[in-house]
Amino acid sequence: MERQTSHFFQHYGSILLLLLGILIGSIIGGFFPDTVTWLKPLGDIFLNLLFAAVIPLLFFAIASAVANIDRSQKLGRIISVMAAVFLGTVLIAAICTIIALWFFPVEAPQAAQEPTSELLQSDPNDTWGDKLVRFVTVDEFYKLLSRENMLAFVIFSFLLGIAAQRSGDAGASFRRFLSSANEVMKQLLILIMKVAPIGLGAYFAYQVGTIGPALFGFYAKPLGLYYILGAFYFLVFFSGYAYLAAGKIGVNRFWRNNILPSATAISTCSSIATMPVNLAAAPKMGIPAAVANVVIPLGTTLHKNGSSMSSIVKIYVAFVLIGRDFFEPMTLLTALGITVLVSIVAGGIPNGGYIGEMLMISVYGLPTEAIPAVMIIGTLVDPMATVLNATGDTVAAMLVSRFALGKNTLHSNEELDTDGIE
Template identity: 65%
Template sequence: MNSKLNGFFKNYSNILLLLLGIFIGSLVGLFFPQIVEQLKPVGDIFLNLLFTAVIPLIFFAIASAVAGIDQKQRLGHLLSTMMLVFLMTIIAAAVFTIFCVWLFPIGNPTVDVTKAGPLLDQAKQESWGEQVVSFVTVSEFNQLLSREHMLAFIIFSFLVGISALRSGEAGEPFRQFLYAGNEVMKHLLIYVMKVAPIGLGAYFAYQVGTVGPQLFGIYAKPMAIYYGGGLVYFFSFFSIYAFMGGGRKGVMRFWRNNILPSLTAISTCSSIAVIPSNLEAAKKISIPESVANVVIPLGASLHKDGSAMSSIIKIAVAFALIGRPFMELDTLLLALGLTILVSIVAGGIPNGGYVGELLMISAYHLPVEAIPAVMIIGTLVDPMATLLNATGDTVAALLVSKWVKK
C-alpha cells in the first residue's frame, strides 16, 4: 500500500505542487488583496525565466531531432504513412474539439485580464499575405530570438536540422553539439519549472486579487468540455480507427488489450512511460513488430491527439478571457495550424504544452496575462490528455500496418 502511495505521489508530485501553489495563491488573492501587488514581481520573474529558456530549448530540440532521423530508404514508405496517420488523427481531434466548443460555447465572461498588466505589442492591420510572411520569416537573424517570431524560429530550427542531417561526416561534430545542447536545455527547463508552483501561485494571487473571484468561473465549463469531449473521442474515434485498421476483430482486440496502457497513462501522466505496455498491446493486437517498433516510440513524441484537443480549449479560453470571438474562420485556421505544430513539436520537450501556450500568445498577439490561465487549463487536463496521447499511438500503429500492407 505504501509503495502504491509513494508511486502515486512520485508520478503526480509536480501536478500536485502546482495545484497547491495555485490554490494557496488564490486564497491569498481572495482574502489578502492588499498584498498582491508585492507578489506580482515573483510571478513576473517566473514568466521571464520561462520566456528566456524556451527559445534555445526549441532550437536544440527540433534541430537535434531532425538531424538524428534515420536515412534508410526502406523506412521511407512506413514513415510517410505514419506521418499521414498522425496528421489525420490530430486534425480530427482538433476539429472535433472546435465542434464541441461551438456546441457548448465558453462565452465571454466579464473578466478583463488586460487590466492585470502590460500587453504585448499589438500587430498592425495587415493583409493575409503580409501576416503569413511575418509569421514564417524575419528580415534579420536577431529577430528570430524574440518570442514574437516563434513560427519563423521553428522553421529556421527545422532547416538547421535538415542541413546537419545532410552534411555527412563533416557535420558529425555539429550534430553532437545539437544533441548535447538538447540535453542541457531540457534540464534547464526542468529546473525553471521547479519554481512554477511559486511563480504561478504569485501570479494567480495577483489575478484573483485584481479581477475578483469571477475569474474562477472560466474554468468549470472548459474542463467539462474537455473531459466530456475527451471521453467521447476516446471511445468513439478510437473505435473507428481500430475498425479502419482491422475491422470488427480489430476493434475487439484493441479494446481488450488497451486496458493496461490506459491505466499506465492515467497513473503516470507520461506518454514515454506507456511505450512498453503499448508495444506489448500491439503484439497482442497482431500489429507487426516492424511497424509497432517504429510508430509507437515515435508516436510518443510526435502524435498527441489529447494535446491537440487541449490546444483548442486553451485558445478558446484565452479568447473568452479577453472578450474576443473565437468562431471566426481566420482564427480557426490559425488554431488548426498551431495545434498541428504544437502537437508534433512539443512532444519531445519537457512541459512542452507550455511552449505551445507561448506560441499561441505570440501568434494571436494576446496579453501575456493570459498565460497563467491557459497553463492552469493544461495542468488540469493532463491525465486525460496523456490517456489520449499515449493510447492513440497503438491504434495509429494499427492503421499504419493496414495501409502499409496495401
C-alpha cells in the same frame, strides 16, 4: 504501501505541488486582496524566465531532432502512412474540439476582458501576402530571436537541422553540439519549473484578487467540456479507427487489449511509461512487429490526440479572457498549425506542454496575462490528455498496418480473437 505511495508521488508530485501553489494563491487572493500587488512580481519573474528559455530550447530541440535523423533507415511506405495517420488523427481531434467549443461557448468574467496588446494590432493596409511573408520570415537574423517572430524562428530551426543532417561527416561536430545543447536546455527548463508552484500561485492570487470568485466558474466549463469531449473521443473515435483498420474484429481486439495501457496512462500520467505496455499489447491486437516497433515509439513523441484537443481549448480560453473572437478563419487555421507543431515538438521536452503554451502565446502575440490561465487548464486536463495521447498510438498502429501492409494484415492471426492480456 509505502512503495505505491512513493510511485504515485513520483508521477504526480509536480502536478500536486502546482495545484497546491494555485490553491494557496487563490486563498491569499480571496481573503487578502490587498497583498496581491506584492505577489504579482513573483509571477512575472517566473514567466520572464520561461520566455527567456523558450527560444534556445525550441531551437536546439528542433534542430537536433532533424539533424540526427538516420538517413539510412528508410522504411518507405510505413513511414509515409504513419505520417499521414498521425497528422490526420491530430487534426480530427482538434477540429472536433473547435466544433464542441462553437456549440458550447464560454464567457469570461467581465473584469478579465482587458484590451489586447499592441502585438495584436496589424496594419489595415496589409495584404494577405504581406501578412504571410511577415508571419513565416524575417529580414534580419537578430529578429529571429524575438518571440514575436516565433513561427519564422521554428522554420529556420527546421531548415538548419536539415542542413546539418545533409552535411555528412563535416557536420558531425555541429550535430553533437546540437544534441549536447538540447540536453542542457532540458535541464534548464526543469530548474525553472521547480518554481512553477510559486510563480503560478502568485499570478493566480493576483487574478483572484482582481477578478474575484467568478474566475472559478469560468475555468469549470472548459474543463468539464474537455473531459466530456475527451471521453467521447476516446470511446467513439478510437472505436471508429479500430473498425476502419479491421472491422468488428479490430474493435474487439483493441478494447480487450487496451485496458492495461489505459490504466497505466492514468496511474503514471506519462506517455513514455505507457509505451512498453502498448508494445506488449500490440501483437494481441494483430499489429505486426515491423509496424509496432516503429509507430508506437515514434508516436509517444509525435502523436498526441489529447494534447491536440487541449491546445485548442487553451487557445480558446486565452482568446476569451482578452475578449477576442477565436472563430475567425485565420485564427482557426493558425490554431490548427500550432496544434500540429506542438504535438511534434513538445513530446521530447520535459514539461513540453508549457513550451507549447509559450509558442501559442508568442505566435498570436497575446498578452502575458493569458499565460497563467492556459497553464492552469493544461495542468488540470493532463490525466485525460495522457490517456488519449498514449492509447492513441496503438490504434494509430492498427491504421498504419491496414493502409501500409494491406487490409488483411490485422486478420492474419485469427487465434488472437480468443487471447487477452496476460
